[in-house]
Amino acid sequence: MLSRWRDEINAGRTAVRTAAARGERIPRPSWARAAEPETGRGNGGRPPPAAPPDAGEVESLRGLLGEVREIAMQSQARISELETELTATHWRADRVVDVLELPGVRKMLLKATHPDTHPGADEEQRRALTEASSKINAAYDLINRAKNTNP
Numbered sequence: 001m002l003s004r005w006r007d008e009i010n011a012g013r014t015a016v017r018t019a020a021a022r023g024e025r026i027p028r029p030s031w032a033r034a035a036e037p038e039t040g041r042g043n044g045g046r047p048p049p050a051a052p053p054d055a056g057e058v059e060s061l062r063g064l065l066g067e068v069r070e071i072a073m074q075s076q077a078r079i080s081e082l083e084t085e086l087t088a089t090h091w092r093a094d095r096v097v098d099v100l101e102l103p104g105v106r107k108m109l110l111k112a113t114h115p116d117t118h119p120g121a122d123e124e125q126r127r128a129l130t131e132a133s134s135k136i137n138a139a140y141d142l143i144n145r146a147k148n149t150n151p
Contacts, residue, residue: 097143109136 019025053061099105111117113132121129 100139100143106136106140 110133113129113136115121115126115129115133118125118129
C-alpha cells in the first residue's frame with residue numbers, strides 16, 4: 001500500500017512539473033475535482049459565502065491541527081529511523097552478495113544441498129534439500145537480475 005501511495009505521489013509530481021515546464025495549467029487530482037461544491041448559476045458561478053465559524057469550532061480545528069502536526073513529526077522521526085535501517089540492510093546485503101559471488105561458492109552450495117548428492121535421504125530430507133537448492137538458485141537469479149538492471 002505504501003508503494004502505491006508513493007507511486008501516486010511521484011506521478012502527481014511528474015504531472016505538475018511537466019505542466020509547469022510547458023506553461024500549462026496544473027492539473028487537479030481526481031479527488032479534488034470530486035470534492036468541489038456545486039455552484040449556483042445566479043451567483044456568477046461562485047459558491048455562496050460561508051458563515052463565520054464560532055470560537056468552539058476554531059478551537060476544535062486548532063486541536064486537530066496540533067494532533068496532525070504531532071503525527072507528522074512522529075512520522076518524520078520514523079522515516080529517519082527506517083532510512084538508517086535500510087542503509088544498514090543494503091550494506092549487509094552487499095556483503096552477502098560479495099561472498100556469494102566468490103568463485104566456486106555457488107557450485108559448493110548446490111553440491112551440498114542438491115537432493116541427487118544425497119541418495120540415502122528419506123522423503124522429508126529430500127524435500128528440505130530441494131527447497132534449499134531452490135532458494136539458492138532464486139538468490140543467484142535475483143543477484144543476476146539486479147546486475148542486469150543496474151548499469
